[in-house]
Every structure is written in structure tokens, then in C-alpha cells.
Amino acid sequence: MAITSDPPKGGFRVGMLFSDTRYRSLTFQAIAAILLALAIWYLGSNLLQNLAAAGLNISYDFLGEPAGYDINQRLIEYDSRSSHGAAAIVGVLNTLLVSVLACVTATVFGVLAGVLRLSPNWLVAKLMAFYVEIFRNIPVLIWIIIIFTIMTTVLPGPRAFRGDDPASTMFLGVAAFTNRGVYMPGPVFNNPLFAVGFLNWFLVIAVLIGSFFGARGVAKWATNVQFETGIRPTTWYFTVAIWLLPVVLLLLFMGLSWNIPELKGFNFTGGLKIGGPLIALWFALSIYTGAFIAENVRAGIQAVSKGQTEAAAALGLRPGRVMNLVVLPQALRVIIPPLISQYLNITKNSSLAIAVGYADITATLGGITLNQTGRAIECVLLLMLFYLTISLLISFFINIYNNAIKLKER
Amino acid sequence: MKATPFLSTMSAAVFVAGMATGATLDDVRANGELKCGVSTGLVGFAAPDASGRWEGFDVSFCRSVAAAVLGDPEKVQFVPTTGKTRFTALASGEVDLLARNTTWTFSRDVDLKFSFIGVNYYDGQGFMVPKELGVASAKDLDGATVCIQTGTTTELNLADFFRSNNISYEPVPIETNAEAQQQYLSGACDVYTTDASGLAATRASFENADEHVLLPEIISKEPLGPLVRHGDDQWSDIVRWTLNALVTAEELGVTSANLAEMQKGTNNPEINRLLGTEGDLGAMLGLDADWAMKAIGAEGNYGEVFEKTIGEATPIGLARGLNAQWTQGGLIYSPPFR
Numbered sequence: 001m002a003i004t005s006d007p008p009k010g011g012f013r014v015g016m017l018f019s020d021t022r023y024r025s026l027t028f029q030a031i032a033a034i035l036l037a038l039a040i041w042y043l044g045s046n047l048l049q050n051l052a053a054a055g056l057n058i059s060y061d062f063l064g065e066p067a068g069y070d071i072n073q074r075l076i077e078y079d080s081r082s083s084h085g086a087a088a089i090v091g092v093l094n095t096l097l098v099s100v101l102a103c104v105t106a107t108v109f110g111v112l113a114g115v116l117r118l119s120p121n122w123l124v125a126k127l128m129a130f131y132v133e134i135f136r137n138i139p140v141l142i143w144i145i146i147i148f149t150i151m152t153t154v155l156p157g158p159r160a161f162r163g164d165d166p167a168s169t170m171f172l173g174v175a176a177f178t179n180r181g182v183y184m185p186g187p188v189f190n191n192p193l194f195a196v197g198f199l200n201w202f203l204v205i206a207v208l209i210g211s212f213f214g215a216r217g218v219a220k221w222a223t224n225v226q227f228e229t230g231i232r233p234t235t236w237y238f239t240v241a242i243w244l245l246p247v248v249l250l251l252l253f254m255g256l257s258w259n260i261p262e263l264k265g266f267n268f269t270g271g272l273k274i275g276g277p278l279i280a281l282w283f284a285l286s287i288y289t290g291a292f293i294a295e296n297v298r299a300g301i302q303a304v305s306k307g308q309t310e311a312a313a314a315l316g317l318r319p320g321r322v323m324n325l326v327v328l329p330q331a332l333r334v335i336i337p338p339l340i341s342q343y344l345n346i347t348k349n350s351s352l353a354i355a356v357g358y359a360d361i362t363a364t365l366g367g368i369t370l371n372q373t374g375r376a377i378e379c380v381l382l383l384m385l386f387y388l389t390i391s392l393l394i395s396f397f398i399n400i401y402n403n404a405i406k407l408k409e410r
Numbered sequence: 411m412k413a414t415p416f417l418s419t420m421s422a423a424v425f426v427a428g429m430a431t432g433a434t435l436d437d438v439r440a441n442g443e444l445k446c447g448v449s450t451g452l453v454g455f456a457a458p459d460a461s462g463r464w465e466g467f468d469v470s471f472c473r474s475v476a477a478a479v480l481g482d483p484e485k486v487q488f489v490p491t492t493g494k495t496r497f498t499a500l501a502s503g504e505v506d507l508l509a510r511n512t513t514w515t516f517s518r519d520v521d522l523k524f525s526f527i528g529v530n531y532y533d534g535q536g537f538m539v540p541k542e543l544g545v546a547s548a549k550d551l552d553g554a555t556v557c558i559q560t561g562t563t564t565e566l567n568l569a570d571f572f573r574s575n576n577i578s579y580e581p582v583p584i585e586t587n588a589e590a591q592q593q594y595l596s597g598a599c600d601v602y603t604t605d606a607s608g609l610a611a612t613r614a615s616f617e618n619a620d621e622h623v624l625l626p627e628i629i630s631k632e633p634l635g636p637l638v639r640h641g642d643d644q645w646s647d648i649v650r651w652t653l654n655a656l657v658t659a660e661e662l663g664v665t666s667a668n669l670a671e672m673q674k675g676t677n678n679p680e681i682n683r684l685l686g687t688e689g690d691l692g693a694m695l696g697l698d699a700d701w702a703m704k705a706i707g708a709e710g711n712y713g714e715v716f717e718k719t720i721g722e723a724t725p726i727g728l729a730r731g732l733n734a735q736w737t738q739g740g741l742i743y744s745p746p747f748r
Contacts, residue, residue: 068566070581080569149592157597159543179598180555265553266543266600267580276598277582354560357583357593368560368583371494374522 051377062373063088069368071359073275084369091364092386098281098360099347099390105286106346107339110293115323117298128294135291141352143288148280148356155179161263174260176268179276183261186272190255200254207246214242277358281350289346296338300331329405336402343398344391351387361386434506434638434645435479435696443485446472447505450490452587454611454719454726455511464488467719468509470709471530471636471653475507478652478701483708492586493562497522500639507649509636511605513563523640527650530635530712532732532741534628535567536606538613541621543600548627552577557590557599559583564604567630587612605632607720607728614725648695655702657744658684659711661735666710673703684747691747702747712742 017027051057063085070080075093078086117128135143156168158178170176176183192200218238226232261271304327312326313319353360354367361383370379438444448456448468456466464486473483491499491510500508501522511533512518514526537556539545548571558565560583572579582599584590591612594602602609606628613619636653638646659665662681664672673685682688686699695701709715716733720726734740 068569070565070569070572070579072580072582080573149596152593152596152598159597179596266551267553267555269553354583354585355589357560359583363560363583367494368565371497371560371562372566374497374517376498 058378059375060378062369062375062378065373067369068372071364072357073278073359084365084373087369088361088365088382091359091361094353094358094364095347095350095360095362095386096390098278098285098350098353098358101282102285102289102346102350103343105282106289106293106342109286109290110342111297113290113294114297114301117294118301132291132294135288136295140284140288140349141355144281144284144352144355147284148276151276151280152179158263158267161268174258176261176263178268180267181273181275181277181279183268184272184274185258185260186270187256188259190257192254204247204250207250208243211243211246215239218242275358277353277356280356281353281358285346285349289342289349292342292345293339296335296342297331299338300333300335301327303334304330332405333402333407336398336405340395340398340402343394347390347394348387434642435648438479438506442480443487444472444476444479444507445487445489445505446475447489447491447496447499447508447510448472449510450492450586452511452608452611453615454724454728455607456488456490456509465719467531467715468511468636470715470719471509471656472507473708474656474705475649475652477708478655478697478705479648481698481704483704493559494585497524500524500637503639506645507636507638511608511634512637513605513632514635514637515563518637524637525640525646526635526637527646528635528653529633529741530653531607531633533605533607533632533634535564535603535630535632536609536628537625538594538602538609538622539600539625541623545625548625548629549575549577551579551601553579554600555580555582555598556601556603557582557584557593559587559590559604560585562604563630563632568603571629591615605634607634607726610728611720611726614727644696648697651695652702652705653712654744655684655705655747656712656715657735657742658747659702659706660713660742661737661744664706664711665714666707669703669707673700680747 017023064083066081067084067087068080069087071078071087071090073094074090075097076086076090078090113128113131116124117132119125119128155177156179158176158180160167161170161176161178168176174185189200193203194200218235222233222235259270259272261268261273263269308326308330309322312322317325350360351362351366354363357363365379366383370376373379446469448464448466451457452466454466456464456468459465469488472486472488476486477483489499489505491505491508496508496510496512497518499505501524508524509530511531512526513533514529518524519526537548537551539551545551551572556568556579558568558581565581565583568579568581582593584593587604587608590602590604593599595616602612604612606624609624613622613624616622636649638649658680662678662684664681664684669685672681673687675687676682679688683691685703686692686701690699692699692701698704710718713735716730717723720728722729730738730740732741734742736743
């Protein structure tokens, strides 16, 4: 067949924008984009016009003014004379704190429940199914309130610890579980290297990171020796020493001692306090999201074909190694992408904190500050920007991890 | 394109908000009902009763305004608002009038662009503690855990009070009165603080009200009053003079019981002017001549409403105190109807 039916050559006519399939879709997309831009422009100008008509303007000057309110849970120095901006930062740190804690524990709960749900033991499997169905089918706000209410009513108040024959006593004499939170011995440095408290902790963390790389180096050396000689040298005492020695020496040098909480006046003072609202929010978010993660994990494991397990067993691997070396690395590829959305959910659901009086960013900037300054649009814009940034960052980092473990196609 | 949904949602919200300027009186007449912002439930001030009908001090004021404007005290749509949502509701035009024990402050009046039309209750922030704590003064509260309703002036007063007395405390911010009550009763906080009237109302709902005491310190001035948006002077005049009419009615002895008789005409020209049998005060406001009579007829005069909703005969049990007529040594005082 020598005859090819070339499309007719010829000048471009305007009518072809609609009649020709080559251009039609582009035309419609362009029209849609223009309409969308017009709509956004209309809404935006309407917003500004109405704000101007109401005598309001968008201004972030309020962030520099004194906030005038106190916050009970704070990771940095803050008092009622600090600015609204400082209150917002306290809120941001509190949101990040509870999100990170909840992400870690939710993952632990989720992986445990997901693996156990596939257990051959009928009772364990059914218990885990029960956990998953109960927790993921009731809204998280209800869980937060239930857990907080149970905590405040079941645990004793600090008053119960008072008197010669108190109704409650401290756990091992050092920790108190009250309905306002858990009071534990807190570490203090008698001979700190830095005047600013958290710099000392940065030093400790830096030393631990150094130990991590040291331990990795030892493991690498052991693997090399194993490849060369076939015998893996015993390294566990090196590893333990690398982890413990530097940090213990540093802590001893800085004069670590423990500050034990004691009942003074209305409350326990001294030591480390983990507030009731934080515990309730943390626990509720972990256990609720854990149920979803459990289902992700179960789906991931079941996605690995049974032949893989059987083949690994046929090679003589023990069940634990089959799980660690064969099933989980493949399952992770299915588990990680939906895990991102669960982490995002935790971060976003942490905005329910105000239900139990936890001062997250929604409670400080989007609550008290918004209310006291009346700058609703400014505060809500900042809130949206914050949650958007955090969510995108979480997605970004987990996607890096996902790329590292995904199937390498060459 | 990521920004698109949030921008448009936001501007859509504000777009609706922006429509609410212009003559509020015409809007209310066109709608046939008054949209009145009240509290989500504070017994005595605004709470639905067993049959779901809103009752209370603030609710009565809404009914009086509806009676003055529309001639029918039942033509009110009550919009429950929290401490956080109330100002947005008013600014956006979701309500025509906010009567929600709101403290008159400089920044709310000037910066948030609202007009407080007067004071219908002189309040102050107080503290409630369990009797067993043995606390006699708020200055003994060093180190205490304090429950506060968030989004109110109380958390600012509290910070100032503890700061100026150089004592420490731990705030527990709570969203609603009901949650604060639960926290306080379970002992998660030592102290509950809010306006003294609110404390009395909350205590009245406790099973063992006797086990709790209000501390003598009143740490702030809280003049509570209804408010409207800036920029509609006719509407704020109507609401302001409705309140003044209720106050003047009590001062002149006009009650819901003798209203009909008074309307036939009296020897007191001020009563005649108030009730519209003499002069044309109603027309000046753009209302009927008997607007004040209808307002008073709705739930009674200021004193009657007070006694019926929060007075000493009710479970709330508030004495008139500062809220007595100026002739009785209180601060309730209306400009003359002339």
C-alpha cells in the first residue's frame, strides 16, 4: 500500500480550534484555565474590596504585640508579656511535638497489630481485628475526649497524695500519676557546659549521633572481615561501648542528677511533667491512626505472594528471617505510600487539641490570638500556610525513604 | 495550582461576609425575623429550656428588640455562638445583634469595628474553688491550676492578675462552660475562673453547690452588653434605645402588668413619651409609635427580666448589686426620653 492518507496540509483556520481533535482539547483547557483565573481574580478582588469597605486591612503587625495570655505547655521560654508571634511558635512546637510522638507510637501500634492480625493464633488475630474495627470506626475527637475524661476521673488529683495517710502514693516514691499529668524525675545538670539549657541537650544528642556512626563503622568492618575470612568477629561489646561510654562520660562530667517531683502547695513541683492533655492527645492519635496503619501493614504483607515465603522456607530460612529478609522488604513498597497519608492525618488531626486544652498552633494562633486580636483572615492564612508546609515536608521526606526502598528497575 | 482550592474557599467565605452592609433594619424587616447571636448555653443568660424554647437574660433582650422592630417577640432566630465564633458571626452579618454576655472593651469597640449599645449587666471576673481547699483569697492561689474558658477577656485578666501579684499558676484553656465544669469537678483544676455571674450560674447547676465557694476578689471590670456592627447608626440607635426603654420603664414603674393601663395615658409626660401616646419618638427611630410598649410587653421591664431569669428567686440567685437602678444605689441608668 503506497497510498498514505496524510492529514490535509493547509492553513490553520480559527474554526479548527473546535472542529479539529488536535486542537480541541487544548482549546477547552485554555478556556477552563482563563475562567478559573477570572474566578480567582474576582474572589480575590471581592475579598480586598469588602475588607476595605469594612475598614479592615490585612496586617501582621499584631504578631509583634504582647500576647497577654499564658500557655501551660511550652517547649521554649514564654510568658504573658511575650508577643503573639512567640505564642504562635510555642504552638507550632507543641503541634510538632505531639505529631512526632504520635507518628512514632502509631507506627509501633500499627505494625504490631498488622502483623499480629495475620497470626495463626485465632484469639490474637481476632483481638487485633477487634482493635482495628473499634478504633478506626469511631471519630478521633470522641477518642480524644473519652481518653481525657477517663484520665481525669480515674486518676487521683494531687490532693489525694497529701496527708499522713494519703489515698494515693507515688510510684516507687519518684513518679506521680495524677489527673493533671504524669510527674517524673527530671534530669538536671549541676555542672553544665552551656548556660542555655537546651544547648547541653544538643551536645548529648550530637554525641549519640557520633556513636551511631561509630557503631555503623564497626558493623561495616565486621562485614568486611566476614567477606574476607568467612568468620564474623564478635563485635557486640565494641558496639555497646561505643554507644554507652562517650555519653555516660559526658553526663557524668556535666554532673547529671535527678530532680524528683514533690507535692508543694496545689501541685507537684520539680521534675518533669508530661501534661494530661498531651498524654490524652498523644495516646488517642496513636491508637486511632495505629488502627489504620495496621490495615496498611496487613495489606502490604498479604500483597507479597505466598510463593516468596515458601521459596524462602525451602532455602532453609527460619520464619523470623523469612519475615525480615524476604517479606517485609517487599511489603514496605506497598506500606509506605499510604503511610504518608496516615502521618499527614496525625499532623492535621492534632489540631483537635483544643478539645482537651492542649496549646497547639490551632489553639494559640488560631484560637486565643485570633480571638483577642480579631485578625481572623491573617491568622487563618498563617495556619493554612503552616499545615501546608508541614504536610509537604512530611511527604517530601517519606518520599525520599520510599525511593530508597522501592523496586530498583534498571 | 495547589493554592487554588484554599484561595477560592477563603474568598468565598469572605464574599458571603462582605454582603452584610447596608440598612440592617430593612434586612430584618425583609427577613421577617431578627437573627440574634446568643451563648451556646449558659443557664440564666441564654439556654434552651426543657421544651427547646430559648430562655434567659440575653434571650429576653433579643425578644424585646424583635417586638420593637417587628411587633412580635417570637420572631427571633437564635444563633448559638461560642466565645470564638461570636465576633465573626456578627461581623459577617450572620446575626443582626449579639447579646452574649460580651465584655465591652476598647479594642472590641474600636479595632473590631463593633458598637456596644450600652451595658445591661455589670460583671467582674471571680474565682470558684472547692471549700475543702481552705482558700480564703485569690492571692493564696500561688501554683494553682486554673481552668479558664478560652477566647474571652478572662484569660487576659487572669494573666495580668497573677503577674501583678507576682504569683504563678498553670492555665488550662477550655472551650465551653460545660467542659470546664467537668474538669473542675473531677479535680483536674483547682480553680475555675470566669465572670462572677457565670460562676454563680455554673455553681447553681452543681449537685453539691454548697461544697464550692466564690472567692471575694473580683479581679476585673466586665461591663456586659449587646453589640452591633459599626456603620449602621439607625440600627444601633434602635437597639440602644430599646435597652434604654426597658431600663426607663423600670425606673418609672412601667411593668408588663400595668402596661395596658399606662398606655391609656398618664399624668407623667415621660411615660407618655416612652409609650408613644405623646410626641413621635418612634417615628424618629423609623419605628411605630408604640415600639417601646411592645418591647416592654415582650418580657417585662429590665427589673422584671432580671428577677425572672437570674434574680434571687431563681437557681442562679444573683443579687441586683451594681445592677440596681441608679435610684437604688446601682449603676443602671438610662438617658431621658425626651
